[in-house]
Amino acid sequence: MSLKDRLSELLNQGLEDLKSTSEQDELNELRVHLLGKKGPITKVLRGMKDLSPEERPVVGSFANEVRDRLQEAIDARKEEIDQKLLTVKLEKEKIDVTLPGKPAARGNAHVIQQIIDQIEDLFLGMGYQVLSGPEVEEDRYNFEMMNLPKDHPARDMQDTFYITKDILMRTQTSPMQARTMEKHDFSKGPLKMISPGVVYRRDTDDPTHSHQFHQVEGLVIDKHVTMADLKGTLELVAHELFGDRFDVRLRPSYFPFTEPSVEADITCFNCGGKGCAVCKHTGWIEVLGAGMVHPNVLKMAGVDSDIYGGFAFGLGPDRFAMLKYGVDDIRNFYLDDERFLNQFSMKG
Numbered sequence: 001m002s003l004k005d006r007l008s009e010l011l012n013q014g015l016e017d018l019k020s021t022s023e024q025d026e027l028n029e030l031r032v033h034l035l036g037k038k039g040p041i042t043k044v045l046r047g048m049k050d051l052s053p054e055e056r057p058v059v060g061s062f063a064n065e066v067r068d069r070l071q072e073a074i075d076a077r078k079e080e081i082d083q084k085l086l087t088v089k090l091e092k093e094k095i096d097v098t099l100p101g102k103p104a105a106r107g108n109a110h111v112i113q114q115i116i117d118q119i120e121d122l123f124l125g126m127g128y129q130v131l132s133g134p135e136v137e138e139d140r141y142n143f144e145m146m147n148l149p150k151d152h153p154a155r156d157m158q159d160t161f162y163i164t165k166d167i168l169m170r171t172q173t174s175p176m177q178a179r180t181m182e183k184h185d186f187s188k189g190p191l192k193m194i195s196p197g198v199v200y201r202r203d204t205d206d207p208t209h210s211h212q213f214h215q216v217e218g219l220v221i222d223k224h225v226t227m228a229d230l231k232g233t234l235e236l237v238a239h240e241l242f243g244d245r246f247d248v249r250l251r252p253s254y255f256p257f258t259e260p261s262v263e264a265d266i267t268c269f270n271c272g273g274k275g276c277a278v279c280k281h282t283g284w285i286e287v288l289g290a291g292m293v294h295p296n297v298l299k300m301a302g303v304d305s306d307i308y309g310g311f312a313f314g315l316g317p318d319r320f321a322m323l324k325y326g327v328d329d330i331r332n333f334y335l336d337d338e339r340f341l342n343q344f345s346m347k348g
């Protein structure tokens with residue numbers, strides 16, 4: 001058989017064999033066999049040395065053509081196999097977009113956070129800043145600059161977790177008063193801020209005590225701020241959180257950082273002021289501490305107390321939530337029990 005015939009035969013055989021390949025490995029093997037150095041075509045080409053000089057270029061170019069055609073056929077086959085694999089894969093991974101979806105579980109803000117959000121919205125609307133401060137605080141801010149020097153008996157009102165002699169877990173958000181006053185540039189206008197956050201006390205947990213709870217501090221410092229401004233502001237808070245029929249009453253009290261100091265009561269939510277067991281038959285419920293900022297506190301924060309003054313208040317969102325929703329155990333807020341928390345879902 002002439003070399004040319006042999007090449008034709010190899011081509012036909014190769015094309016035939018290609019048709020039956022169905023996987024990439026198989027195809028690769030066949031390619032190496034047909035076109036590789038040890039393959040039949042190379043072998044045929046080796047025999048060319050015995051050909052006459054006229055025949056050599058003819059057979060040579062035919063051999064190249066055979067190689068090219070085989071290579072093309074291999075490439076085409078590879079493409080076909082790829083396509084087939086892709087189709088199978090797509091078929092296997094097909095998504096049925098008509099299947100009904102599983103509803104994703106949606107959480108909601110913690111009930112205390114909901115109260116804080118409401119308070120923030122109210123005060124933001126009145127041009128207050130909302131600030132947060134460190135929970136690990138210096139004794140200096142938490143007590144000293146709040147007019148509670150070391151050994152002051154009123155420190156006993158707040159049992160404290162100390163970290164070192166001078167560093168503690170803040171027992172109140174009041175240190176934010178000192179922190180903001182000392183930074184404020186009064187030539188640019190009054191200071192109006194609230195500061196919500198968590199505070200800590202070395203209390204034994206029981207239905208009305210938690211070693212961790214929330215406070216929202218409020219502070220307004222300007223020229224000519226009066227107690228009437230304080231009362232009006234607290235009335236707005238009561239109306240916003242509880243409703244318009246709630247009144248506020250101020251009673252004299254004592255806090256080291258305010259003078260005069262007051263405790264604010266609101267109309268008993270349970271009896272509407274008529275008197276019941278919840279309000280101990282007074283018609284009022286105590287909700288927060290407040291007062292006019294003590295001149296010492298102003299001075300220690302570098303504020304001229306002859307020109308500037310103002311009011312401060314500290315309210316407890318936990319207590320607000322307990323009153324508003326009739327929760328009788330503060331610990332519920334910190335136990336992460338979904339059966340409790342889901343009752344305050346905002347999903348409507």
Ligand code: DAH
Nearest residue numbers: 172174289290291312313314
């Ligand atoms: N810091 C006080 C407390 O934890 C609450 C308080 C009372 C804050 C009177 C004030 C205030 O700003 O004027 O018991």
